[in-house]
Amino acid sequence: MTEVSRRDALTCMLWAGTGVVWSVAGGIPRAASAATNGDFSFVQISDSHIGFNGPPNMDVPGTLNLAITKLKDVRGPTSLLLHTGDVSHLSRPAQFDTADQIIGTSGMDAHFVPGEHDVLEDDGKKFFERFTKAGARGYYSFDQGGVHFIGLNNVQNLKSGGLGLLGAEQLAWLERDLAGRAASQPIVVFAHIPLWTVYAEWGWGTDDAAQALTYLKRFGSVTVLNGHIHQVMQKVEGTVAFHSAMSTAFPQPAPGTAPNPGPMKNVAPGQLNTLLGITRVHEVAGKGPLAIIDTPLMG
Amino acid sequence: MAQGMTRRASLLLGLGAMAPGLGRAEEAAVAVVIEEFAFTPAEIKITRGTKVMWTNKDDEPHTVSDATPKKAFKSQALDKGETFSLVFKEAGTFAYFCSLHPHMMGTVIVT
Numbered sequence: 001m002t003e004v005s006r007r008d009a010l011t012c013m014l015w016a017g018t019g020v021v022w023s024v025a026g027g028i029p030r031a032a033s034a035a036t037n038g039d040f041s042f043v044q045i046s047d048s049h050i051g052f053n054g055p056p057n058m059d060v061p062g063t064l065n066l067a068i069t070k071l072k073d074v075r076g077p078t079s080l081l082l083h084t085g086d087v088s089h090l091s092r093p094a095q096f097d098t099a100d101q102i103i104g105t106s107g108m109d110a111h112f113v114p115g116e117h118d119v120l121e122d123d124g125k126k127f128f129e130r131f132t133k134a135g136a137r138g139y140y141s142f143d144q145g146g147v148h149f150i151g152l153n154n155v156q157n158l159k160s161g162g163l164g165l166l167g168a169e170q171l172a173w174l175e176r177d178l179a180g181r182a183a184s185q186p187i188v189v190f191a192h193i194p195l196w197t198v199y200a201e202w203g204w205g206t207d208d209a210a211q212a213l214t215y216l217k218r219f220g221s222v223t224v225l226n227g228h229i230h231q232v233m234q235k236v237e238g239t240v241a242f243h244s245a246m247s248t249a250f251p252q253p254a255p256g257t258a259p260n261p262g263p264m265k266n267v268a269p270g271q272l273n274t275l276l277g278i279t280r281v282h283e284v285a286g287k288g289p290l291a292i293i294d295t296p297l298m299g
Numbered sequence: 300m301a302q303g304m305t306r307r308a309s310l311l312l313g314l315g316a317m318a319p320g321l322g323r324a325e326e327a328a329v330a331v332v333i334e335e336f337a338f339t340p341a342e343i344k345i346t347r348g349t350k351v352m353w354t355n356k357d358d359e360p361h362t363v364s365d366a367t368p369k370k371a372f373k374s375q376a377l378d379k380g381e382t383f384s385l386v387f388k389e390a391g392t393f394a395y396f397c398s399l400h401p402h403m404m405g406t407v408i409v410t
Contacts, residue, residue: 054379160394202402262336
């Protein structure tokens with residue numbers, strides 16, 4: 001196979017249609033990685049948690065660095081990199097520095113959205129000033145390669161017992177942002193917490209995502225990229241493909257398979273890097289969902 | 300960090316409902332442990348003037364935040380091993396949650 005095939009992407013989606021995809025990591029020949037046919041592609045990394053230091057990963061900057069190195073192998077000609085939040089573990093300036101420095105070595109044009117770990121101080125002001133210059137409250141949009149990218153912030157002002165939250169102000173902005181746009185333009189939404197309910201018991205969903213999705217319904221190709229849950233999951237609803245990425249720091253358990261969503265600590269030696277990774281998204285002929293390839297750091 | 304807590308706590312003092320724990324060794328505190336993404340015990344019953352101290356034992360940071368729109372109290376993000384305490388001076392039922400993991404909820408009942 002010489003192309004990141006649409007059939008493969010659709011196969012993944014068939015699994016998704018039956019419920020939960022546990023892992024679709026890897027599976028794509030290295031030779032297919034370069035988009036030599038001129039199609040547009042970009043890459044996603046997530047949940048680098050710089051500042052975390054405990055089992056199973058005592059070297060979180062090291063695995064982020066490895067992910068950035070890996071990007072160079074699989075990114076092809078693209079210069080666009082999305083980071084779906086939890087850049088840091090505790091919102092500390094030194095953690096932002098380290099992340100910035102490592103991600104900077106990619107030489108790519110990086111766009112970020114906040115995770116809840118990034119906005120622990122000053123209502124996130126420090127993060128926004130540094131990582132989301134285009135959006136003072138962590139949400140913004142831009143166009144590249146014919147695709148409209150929308151970064152959303154669903155990690156602040158959460159309500160007791162609730163899930164992620166976009167809030168009325170951001171929803172109004174989103175509606176305005178999409179108004180008048182051609183329905184044929186591919187849309188990529190990226191936000192930290194999944195915009196579909198993966199597992200409410202662990203807070204893995206967004207309370208007002210349904211409202212956001214009504215604004216996106218008329219578009220022919222919508223891809224929603226999330227992080228937060230530190231594992232690959234996919235789901236397709238009509239023209240909307242939802243996808244969550246691996247972390248570059250530590251894996252979290254599949255829903256309901258552990259008492260809580262904390263880091264999986266007992267990862268067998270040598271196995272950690274098979275559970276961390278990066279995601280590459282490839283636009284196929286501008287129609288339907290984009291092809292999404294997850295590549296573990298190892299394996 | 301201790302300074303930050305004191306500053307935050309002194310803000311609470313103005314509200315009258317709660318006062319900061321002064322951290323004196325002789326002051327008995329009711330302990331709530333934050334572990335495995337849960338407050339344990341999730342509900343405590345205390346009498347007015349009692350200090351409650353939360354200790355985070357998870358690798359994950361958590362907060363202790365007023366669950367009502369009043370937002371009368373909110374700890375900073377507690378890293379592993381860090382504590383937060385409050386003295387409850389008035390009777391009532393106080394619902395709180397972790398603002399990072401909103402499915403984590405607890406209640407303090409003061410009589």
